[in-house]
Amino acid sequence: MERMDVHSWSRPAETKVRHLDLDLDVRFETKSLEGSARLLFDRTTSGELILDTRDLAIHSVENAEGFELGEAHPFLGAPLRIRLKPSSGAAADDWVRVTYSTAPGASGLQWLDPPQTAGKQHPFLYTQSQAIHARSWIPLQDTPAVRVTYAARVRTPAGLRAVMGAEMQGNGCFRMEQAIPSYLIALAAGDLAFRPLGPRSGVYAEPLLVEAAGFEFADTEAMIRAVEEMYGPYRWGRYDLLVLPPSFPFGGMENPRLTFTTPTILAGDKSLVSLVAHELAHSWSGNLVTNATWSDFWLNEGFTVYVERRILEKVYGPQREEMEAVLGRRELDREMAGLPEGDRVLHIDLDGRDPDDGCTLVPYEKGALLLRTIEHAVGRDRFDRFLRSYFDHFAFQSITTADFLTYLSAELPEAKAVELNAWIYQPGVPPGAADPHSDVFARIEAGWPADTAAWSTQEWLHFLRFQKEPDMARMDREFHLTDSRNSEILHQWLLMAVKANYEPALGRIEPFLCSVGRRKFLKPIYTELMKTDEGKVRAQAIYAKARPGYHPIAQTTIDGIVGKP
Numbered sequence: 001m002e003r004m005d006v007h008s009w010s011r012p013a014e015t016k017v018r019h020l021d022l023d024l025d026v027r028f029e030t031k032s033l034e035g036s037a038r039l040l041f042d043r044t045t046s047g048e049l050i051l052d053t054r055d056l057a058i059h060s061v062e063n064a065e066g067f068e069l070g071e072a073h074p075f076l077g078a079p080l081r082i083r084l085k086p087s088s089g090a091a092a093d094d095w096v097r098v099t100y101s102t103a104p105g106a107s108g109l110q111w112l113d114p115p116q117t118a119g120k121q122h123p124f125l126y127t128q129s130q131a132i133h134a135r136s137w138i139p140l141q142d143t144p145a146v147r148v149t150y151a152a153r154v155r156t157p158a159g160l161r162a163v164m165g166a167e168m169q170g171n172g173c174f175r176m177e178q179a180i181p182s183y184l185i186a187l188a189a190g191d192l193a194f195r196p197l198g199p200r201s202g203v204y205a206e207p208l209l210v211e212a213a214g215f216e217f218a219d220t221e222a223m224i225r226a227v228e229e230m231y232g233p234y235r236w237g238r239y240d241l242l243v244l245p246p247s248f249p250f251g252g253m254e255n256p257r258l259t260f261t262t263p264t265i266l267a268g269d270k271s272l273v274s275l276v277a278h279e280l281a282h283s284w285s286g287n288l289v290t291n292a293t294w295s296d297f298w299l300n301e302g303f304t305v306y307v308e309r310r311i312l313e314k315v316y317g318p319q320r321e322e323m324e325a326v327l328g329r330r331e332l333d334r335e336m337a338g339l340p341e342g343d344r345v346l347h348i349d350l351d352g353r354d355p356d357d358g359c360t361l362v363p364y365e366k367g368a369l370l371l372r373t374i375e376h377a378v379g380r381d382r383f384d385r386f387l388r389s390y391f392d393h394f395a396f397q398s399i400t401t402a403d404f405l406t407y408l409s410a411e412l413p414e415a416k417a418v419e420l421n422a423w424i425y426q427p428g429v430p431p432g433a434a435d436p437h438s439d440v441f442a443r444i445e446a447g448w449p450a451d452t453a454a455w456s457t458q459e460w461l462h463f464l465r466f467q468k469e470p471d472m473a474r475m476d477r478e479f480h481l482t483d484s485r486n487s488e489i490l491h492q493w494l495l496m497a498v499k500a501n502y503e504p505a506l507g508r509i510e511p512f513l514c515s516v517g518r519r520k521f522l523k524p525i526y527t528e529l530m531k532t533d534e535g536k537v538r539a540q541a542i543y544a545k546a547r548p549g550y551h552p553i554a555q556t557t558i559d560g561i562v563g564k565p
Contacts, residue, residue: 005293006351007132008143009070009079014046017141018179022152026162026189028123031104031111037138038097043087049096051080052135052142055103062097075354077135098139107552108133110247116549117190117245118206118263122160124190126244126260128253128553130183131294131355140182145292145398147179154187162189163204163242165255176256178236179396181290186255188242197221200234205243209263213243216266216273219315223280226314227307231284231388235395239280247517249554251275254282254304262518264487271457272488274312274324281307284391292398294355298346298424299404302367307387309368323458325372325436330465332365336428344427346370347401356553369433370423376434378414386412438462452479457488464492472502482508491521498528498535509538514546519554526561540565 004013017039024035041049053069054077061067061082070079082096102109112124127137135142152174154162165186166176176185195214196202198221205213220241224234241259243266252275253260259279265272285303305328313321336344339360346367348358375383389411394403401424408415422430441462449455449463464470464481476482481493482505494512497505513525526543529535544565547555 005143005145007076007294007355008141008145009052009076010050010141010143010146011046012141012143012146013044015041015043015049015084016146017041017049017051017148020138020140020148020150020185022138022150022154024152024154024187026125026154026156026160028111028125028157031109032102033109033137034101036097036099037140038095039140040095043084043094047084047086049082049084050141051082051098051139052132053077053080053100053139054108054133054136055106056080056136056139057101057103058139059099059101062099064096076132080139100139102137105552106133106136107556108136110551112190112245112247116247118208119191122191124188124206124245126188126190126248127186128249128260128551129185130253131359132183133553134182134185137187138182138185142182144181144183144290144294147181147290147396147398149177149179150185151175152187154189156189159191160189161192162187163192163258164188165258167237167257178256180256180287181398184255184287186253186258186260188244188260192242198224200224200237201239201241203241203243204258206245209243209266212266212268213241216268216270217241217276219270219273220276220280222315223277223311226311227281227284229314230310230384231307231391234283235288236283239283241276241279246515247549247551247554249517249519249551249557251518251520252279254279254286256283256287262516264516264518264521267457267486267488269457271486274308277311277315278304278308281305281311288391288396289394290398292400292403294358295348295350296399296401297348297355297358298363298367299399299401301363302346302365302371303387305364305368306371319438319440320456320458322436322438323440323456323462326438326441327458327461328361328365329369329436332361332369332429335361336366341427346424356556366423366429369429369435370418370420372436373423373432373434374412374415374418377417378412382412382414441466457486460486460489461492464489464496467496470496470500472497472500472505476502476504481505487516487518487521491525495524495528498525506538510542510545513542514549517550517554519557522550522554522558523561526558530561 019040021038024033065083067082072078108127108129114120117124132142154172156162162172164174166174192204193207193210194204195210201220203213203217236256238257241261243261243263246263248262251262265275281304286300291297291299309321350358419430444463484490494509526539529539539562543562
């Protein structure tokens with residue numbers, strides 16, 4: 001039978017895993033997880049269970065007639081083919097237990113030595129399973145089309161605390177009773193403290209960061225209430241956040257019950273918490289209703305960016321939402337200008353490609369712009385009713401773009417006013433898009449600012465990006481941008497400094513690239529450096545120092561730009 005997901009060896013139409021029991025030891029001395037995964041499954045016609053693995057050492061498979069680990073593919077890993085015992089007819093008998101250990105360089109794990117943490121005293125581990133990295137630390141059907149419940153027992157060295165994106169039951173035990181796709185299974189372990197944010201929310205972080213994180217994320221409960229008013233109840237029990245060390249390659253990861261976040265959003269003024277709104281929005285779009293394949297990724301991210309901006313509007317006002325939307329629209333145009341046509345469509349063809357290649361701004365910003373355009377065509381109240389019914393109808397299911405279009409046609413026929421096929425299957429942004437506008441940005445474009453004391457991060461970013469021939473020395477002299485401690489502003493300024501060869505700021509590039517691991521920041525600066533001979537030398541020297549501290553996902557990206565040291 002043909003695989004339903006080109007990024008998974010599994011054949012869930014034949015045998016489908018429904019529950020996972022993990023029993024793991026966290027071994028910092030060998031940089032490995034060791035233990036077992038017990039998988040409960042339903043079968044139809046097959047006497048075989050095929051699991052996805054990547055660089056796993058398989059020691060044994062219990063309650064099976066045998067197993068074989070296939071040949072490894074560069075990014076898909078190797079299929080684990082398990083020959084099943086004949087079915088007894090009792091569903092309770094359909095299980096196998098795989099005993100295994102992970103590799104020190106597992107793509108979904110990052111092991112940090114004490115100097116790489118905020119406290120400098122204890123090691124740290126965290127996972128990043130999206131898109132297909134769960135298979136590097138758990139043998140499972142690693143496709144978003146398969147949803148499982150799970151339980152886990154995790155043992156850590158004394159003094160370190162394990163947390164997971166699940167109900168935390170104490171003594172290293174966890175349970176997730178709602179069925180989720182594999183990419184949302186998450187684990188972290190380290191020296192962690194906790195601060196409550198509200199009756200159902202809180203933040204975990206290293207002790208040195210937990211108070212700052214508590215201040216930054218103080219509006220979390222208000223955000224939860226804002227989404228519930230629009231799109232129905234929060235269905236995951238708690239919403240907690242975990243601030244990770246700086247090497248985390250993304251802004252955030254929406255693991256149910258425990259969002260992972262980068263410390264680069266701790267700006268001290270709540271100006272970067274749109275990321276929290278984004279990850280929270282995933283509790284509806286992505287976690288509750290999930291893309292069935294990575295070609296349908298826009299169903300996760302386009303819907304989430306749309307909901308994120310609606311949260312910002314309700315909590316912080318229309319002016320904030322308008323600025324975020326304009327910044328997103330203009331960054332989409334900038335990025336699409338450098339993408340091939342096939343990557344400028346929403347339903348992207350990723351056959352034969354790593355699904356991480358599809359993680360551009362297109363599924364995020366073009367997807368959100370499509371929903372904004374439908375909203376303008378049918379009216380906000382009507383569209384909100386549709387979205388709430390959509391989340392209810394497909395709750396805890398994984399769906400395709402075709403499923404969405406079928407439901408949209410039946411439940412919101414007025415949306416036919418929008419050229420949906422052009423939006424989803426053709427490159428670029430079609431005519432008639434509901435482009436956002438910001439009066440605040442219009443004032444910035446009118447002339448050189450007289451008073452920037454109360455400016456938000458968004459105003460600074462627009463001001464910097466609006467400069468066609470920037471007077472770098474004047475801006476630095478008046479606004480001290482080289483000394484900025486805001487990660488978003490400093491990143492934009494350093495990118496401009498590389499393009500302009502502005503010497504006074506170039507010295508900050510190395511400490512910046514060595515202190516953050518977020519791909520959003522790394523990729524543009526390394527790319528710009530590699531455009532000149534002098535910059536290439538600088539990039540290669542910096543990367544040789546910085547690479548050991550980057551997550552494997554970021555390493556793969558920057559290896560492709562700079563070359564592996």
